[in-house]
Amino acid sequence: MLIAGNWKMNLDMSTARQLAGSIRSSLEDPGPVEVVLCAPFVYLDAVYGLVHGSPISVGAQNMHAEDAGAYTGEISASMLRSVGCSHVILGHSERRQYFGETDKSVRDKVVQAVRHGLVPVVCVGELLDERDKGEAEAVVARQVRGALEGVAYPGRGKLVIAYEPVWAIGTGRTASPEQAQAMHAHIRTELSGLFSEGDAARIDILYGGSMKPANADDLLSQPDINGGLIGGASLEAAPFLSIVRAAMRADRP
Numbered sequence: 001m002l003i004a005g006n007w008k009m010n011l012d013m014s015t016a017r018q019l020a021g022s023i024r025s026s027l028e029d030p031g032p033v034e035v036v037l038c039a040p041f042v043y044l045d046a047v048y049g050l051v052h053g054s055p056i057s058v059g060a061q062n063m064h065a066e067d068a069g070a071y072t073g074e075i076s077a078s079m080l081r082s083v084g085c086s087h088v089i090l091g092h093s094e095r096r097q098y099f100g101e102t103d104k105s106v107r108d109k110v111v112q113a114v115r116h117g118l119v120p121v122v123c124v125g126e127l128l129d130e131r132d133k134g135e136a137e138a139v140v141a142r143q144v145r146g147a148l149e150g151v152a153y154p155g156r157g158k159l160v161i162a163y164e165p166v167w168a169i170g171t172g173r174t175a176s177p178e179q180a181q182a183m184h185a186h187i188r189t190e191l192s193g194l195f196s197e198g199d200a201a202r203i204d205i206l207y208g209g210s211m212k213p214a215n216a217d218d219l220l221s222q223p224d225i226n227g228g229l230i231g232g233a234s235l236e237a238a239p240f241l242s243i244v245r246a247a248m249r250a251d252r253p
């Protein structure tokens with residue numbers, strides 16, 4: 001199980017430090033549940049400094065696919081590693097929607113992240129219109145293949161998928177546990193076509209989209225839901241920790 005907070009473009013340095021500090025000080029031993037804080041680039045170093053030595057890891061929300069060079073304003077995988085990041089969110093729907101990310105650009109970033117030992121958290125998910133037209137499974141399958149086709153299996157725990165139906169992100173509207181489970185099982189089938197069945201069975205597939213303390217137990221108890229990518233509810237320590245505790249209750253081998 002993995003619970004990752006996606007802080008998006010929120011907080012200032014002082015509130016980011018407070019949030020990381022209070023999550024660290026209030027988190028009891030999460031056991032096998034991995035906890036990752038995905039902070040804005042400018043806070044990564046500070047957040048790493050605050051959680052280093054605890055069970056909490058740090059992730060970024062995006063990166064560039066090249067190693068270095070004339071890419072003004074961009075951040076590379078090695079830069080992320082150098083400030084303590086272990087994870088990076090790639091292909092979030094907001095990046096696809098507002099910044100022109102495509103399956104191809106996501107794949108290039110996945111390859112680069114893996115090459116540098118970062119765990120890519122690859123986001124996939126359909127629009128409401130696509131779900132209404134009965135296209136959700138085809139869209140998500142295309143995104144999974146587009147991001148991972150030809151990528152060698154990086155090893156256990158080194159690749160994470162996040163299913164985030166776009167209509168559920170930040171809307172307060174959550175996929176039902178049954179809807180989410182059905183899509184997660186579909187994603188796992190796609191993964192077993194790309195990697196081996198055994199490897200696919202062990203890839204964590206997170207659910208994201210208005211997960212909160214009130215619905216976390218039901219979502220996380222589904223057999224193919226291996227954690228959550230949490231937006232709004234990760235911006236305060238109490239709801240985020242309550243979701244981490246739901247993951248601890250639901251954790252299974």
Ligand code: PEP
Pocket residue numbers: 006164168169170171172208209210211229230231232233
């Ligand atoms: C997200 O954007 O990754 C997300 C899941 O947001 P929220 O929890 O606010 O829906």
